[in-house]
Amino acid sequence: MEVMERLTRREQGEVPAPGRPSRRGRRVLIAFVAGAAVLGGVLVLLPWDGGDAPPPAPGPAALARGAVITGVPAALPDLAALIGDRETHLRAHPLDGASWAVLGAAYVEQGRRTADGANWPKAEKALRTSLRTGPERNPQALEGLAALAVARRDFPTAKKWGESAVRAAPKRWTAHAVLIGAYTGLGDDKGVGRALDKVMELRPDAPAVGALAAGVYRDRGWREDAAARISDAAAAAGAPAERAAYLEQAGRLAFERGEREEALRFFQEALRTDPDQRAAQAGQGRALAALGRTTEALSAYQAALAKRPSPEYALELGELYESLGLGQAARVEYDLLRERARDAEAAGADEQLVLGLLDADHGDPAAAVERLRAEWGRQPGTAVADALGWALHRTGADEEALEFATLATDGDKGGGVRSALYVFHRGVIEKELGRSGPARRHLGEALTINPYFSPLRVPEARRALAELGEPPVEGPPD
Numbered sequence: 001m002e003v004m005e006r007l008t009r010r011e012q013g014e015v016p017a018p019g020r021p022s023r024r025g026r027r028v029l030i031a032f033v034a035g036a037a038v039l040g041g042v043l044v045l046l047p048w049d050g051g052d053a054p055p056p057a058p059g060p061a062a063l064a065r066g067a068v069i070t071g072v073p074a075a076l077p078d079l080a081a082l083i084g085d086r087e088t089h090l091r092a093h094p095l096d097g098a099s100w101a102v103l104g105a106a107y108v109e110q111g112r113r114t115a116d117g118a119n120w121p122k123a124e125k126a127l128r129t130s131l132r133t134g135p136e137r138n139p140q141a142l143e144g145l146a147a148l149a150v151a152r153r154d155f156p157t158a159k160k161w162g163e164s165a166v167r168a169a170p171k172r173w174t175a176h177a178v179l180i181g182a183y184t185g186l187g188d189d190k191g192v193g194r195a196l197d198k199v200m201e202l203r204p205d206a207p208a209v210g211a212l213a214a215g216v217y218r219d220r221g222w223r224e225d226a227a228a229r230i231s232d233a234a235a236a237a238g239a240p241a242e243r244a245a246y247l248e249q250a251g252r253l254a255f256e257r258g259e260r261e262e263a264l265r266f267f268q269e270a271l272r273t274d275p276d277q278r279a280a281q282a283g284q285g286r287a288l289a290a291l292g293r294t295t296e297a298l299s300a301y302q303a304a305l306a307k308r309p310s311p312e313y314a315l316e317l318g319e320l321y322e323s324l325g326l327g328q329a330a331r332v333e334y335d336l337l338r339e340r341a342r343d344a345e346a347a348g349a350d351e352q353l354v355l356g357l358l359d360a361d362h363g364d365p366a367a368a369v370e371r372l373r374a375e376w377g378r379q380p381g382t383a384v385a386d387a388l389g390w391a392l393h394r395t396g397a398d399e400e401a402l403e404f405a406t407l408a409t410d411g412d413k414g415g416g417v418r419s420a421l422y423v424f425h426r427g428v429i430e431k432e433l434g435r436s437g438p439a440r441r442h443l444g445e446a447l448t449i450n451p452y453f454s455p456l457r458v459p460e461a462r463r464a465l466a467e468l469g470e471p472p473v474e475g476p477p478d
Contacts, residue, residue: 059081060075060077060078060081060082061078061081061082061084061085061086063075063078063239064078064079064081064082064106064109065082065102065106067109067239067241067242068082068102068105068106068108068109069102069105069140069174070174070208071174071177071178071208072208072238072239072242073109073113073241073242073244073245074106074109074113074239074241075239075240075241075274075276076110076113076114076241076276077276078241079106079109079110079113080110082102082106083103083106083107083110086099086102086103086106087103090103094133095133096133097129097130097131097132097133097134097135097138097141098130098134098140100126100127100129100130100133100134100141101126101127101130101134101138101140101141101144102140103126104123104124104125104126104127104129104130104141104144104145104148105123105127105140105143105144105147107119107120107122107123107126108120108123108144108147108148108151111123111151112151113276113278113308114278114307114308115308115309115310115340115344116309117343117344117346117347117348117349118347119347120148120151120152120347120348120349121347121348123144123148124145124148124348127141127144127145127148128141128145130144137168137169138168139165139168139169139172139175142161142162142164142165142168142175143161143162143165143172143174143175143178145157145161146158146159146160146161146162146165146178146179146182147178147181149161149182150178150181150182150185151349152347152348152349152350153185153349153350153351153353153379154348154349154350155181155182155183155184155185155186155379155381156186156378156379158178158179158181158182158185159179159182159183159186162175162178162179162182163179165178166179171202172202173198173199173202173203173206173209176195176198176199176202177195177199177208177209177212179191179195180192180195180196180199180212180215180216183195184215184216184219184381185379185381186379186380186381187379187380187381187382187384187385189220189416192216192219193216196212196213196216199212200213207232207233207234207236207237207238207242207246208233208242210229210230210232210233210236211229211230211233211245211246211249213226213229214226214227214229214230214233214249214253215249217229218253218256218417219382219416219417220411220416220417221411221416221417221418223253223256223257223418226253227250227253227254227257230246230249230250230253231250233246234246234247234250240273240274241274241276241277243273243274244270244271244273244274244277244280245270245274245277245279247266247267247269247270247273247277247280248266248267248270248277248279248280248283250266251263251264251265251266251267251270251280251283251287252283254266255283255286255287255290255450255452256418256419256420256449256450256453257449257450258420258449258450258451258452258453260287260290260291260452261287261291263283263286263287264284264287264288264291266280266283267280267281267283267284267287268280268284270283271284276307278304278307278308278310279304279308281300281301281303281304281307282300282301282304282305282308282310282313282316284297284300284304285297285298285299285300285301285304285313285316285317285320286316288300289320289452289455290452290455294320294324297320298317298320298321301313301316301317301320302317305317309336309340310340311337311340311341311344311351311354311355312354314333314334314336314337314340315333315334315337315354315357315358317333318330318331318332318333318334318337318362319454319455319456320455321333322362322456323455323456323459324455330362334358334362334363337354337358338355338358341354341355350375350379352371352372352374352375353372353375353383353384353387355368355371356368356371356372356375356387356388356391357387357390359371359391360387360390360391360394361390361394365391365394365395366395368387368391368394369388369391369392369395369397372384372387372388372391373388375388376388376404382407382408382415382417382422383408385404385405385407385408385415386404386405386408386409386415386419386421386422386425388404389401389402389403389404389405389406389407389408389425389426389429390405390425390429392404393405393425393428393429393432398429398432398433399433401429402426402429402430402433405422405425405426405429406426408422408425408426409422409423409426409442418449419449420446420447420449420450420453420454421446421453421454421457423442423443423445423446423449424442424443424446424453424454424457424460424461426442427439427440427441427442427443427445427446427461427464428443428460428461428464430442431443431464431467431468436468436471437471439464439468440465440468440471443461443464443465443468444465446461447461447462447465
């Protein structure tokens with residue numbers, strides 16, 4: 001196995017052939033991935049015989065390989081080149097465990113970028129083949145399996161593989177990084193904190209680590225810290241695909257603060273930087289709808305869904321249609337959502353959360369409760385707590401609904417994220433229970449956090465507040 005790996009590495013130009021240099025004195029050009037030391041898919045080249053001219057830039061496959069093995073977003077054309085390159089190589093060298101791990105990681109990233117579930121079985125096959133053919137301690141394959149499970153929203157499995165990767169290589173920051181997504185999905189805030197602390201200890205200045213920290217800070221309600229972190233990450237990012245991903249994240253944070261124009265600027269810059277950044281295109285639709293530019297918003301959502309058929313985008317677009325009185329168009333999107341979710345689940349993904357949200361508001365709320373109870377039992381994250389509480393409200397079980405809504409919005413109970421939608425859900429449930437004071441406070445807070453959080457729910461929040469009226473004025477003490 002060691003001999004085969006060495007031969008494979010020599011064929012890839014990573015290890016020089018033995019023997020003395022030729023009489024012409026040509027040096028072998030050695031390209032190696034800089035691992036955790038260099039982000040953004042940057043490759044380091046040793047001295048070459050090109051005189052004073054700069055060495056040639058690494059090709060698309062090399063750029064994507066550098067990105068996927070260091071946990072950095074990669075460009076879609078580069079990923080396609082890497083996948084083709086590794087598939088060709090592995091047909092001739094099927095026992096190259098390291099290349100199987102790279103191929104599996106590339107499939108995961110491609111599937112994440114395109115929302116194409118067909119990538120998941122291919123990724124799993126490649127990564128498991130790497131475990132069989134690679135070294136005994138194979139953290140890259142273990143990390144790949146953990147990242148695949150996060151992409152599938154299978155957080156217990158992600159935790160299992162991620163913790164195995166940490167045991168295999170406790171000094172690899174990417175092994176700890178993948179656990180952040182796993183622990184977040186499981187509602188394990190302490191686990192998230194430990195993993196982030198370790199990542200920041202190992203790679204404190206990396207842009208990718210800043211982006212991870214921004215996501216954690218956002219979930220904890222530290223909005224200013226999150227915005228500062230993601231701004232720094234975008235400024236320091238290397239490759240365009242990496243920078244665009246961080247700009248999209250900055251846009252989401254701005255929109256959650258109700259800053260429509262700033263969010264739109266971030267999304268537009270992300271798309272200029274990487275035209276394949278479809279999450280930014282959907283974000284553009286979100287911001288344009290909030291600005292009242294509905295025709296442009298519809299076009300942006302449709303363009304995003306054409307290239308990245310995400311069930312979440314279909315739900316957003318359907319609700320935008322519904323807010324415009326276009327019920328038939330909304331139903332078409334909801335039907336497409338179910339179809340895409342079925343396809344994703346056939347490929348091993350867990351789409352119960354988005355299906356539960358759809359059923360709660362646009363289908364069968366009792367079915368939503370059933371789905372989301374099972375999901376809560378398996379992976380009790382904040383998003384599931386909010387969705388289950390809302391589904392219970394829609395079936396009339398408001399006392400139990402409030403328990404879950406509180407979990408989703410109370411920082412002391414794990415719900416630190418300042419989500420206007422979550423707080424709106426809690427306020428509506430409290431209003432239904434006759435708790436006018438808390439209802440008034442939470443409905444007002446939702447509109448303060450983000451006055452444009454949903455084209456459907458914002459008008460509901462305003463109507464509910466109007467129905468509650470002004471708080472009573474207390475008289476003078478006796």
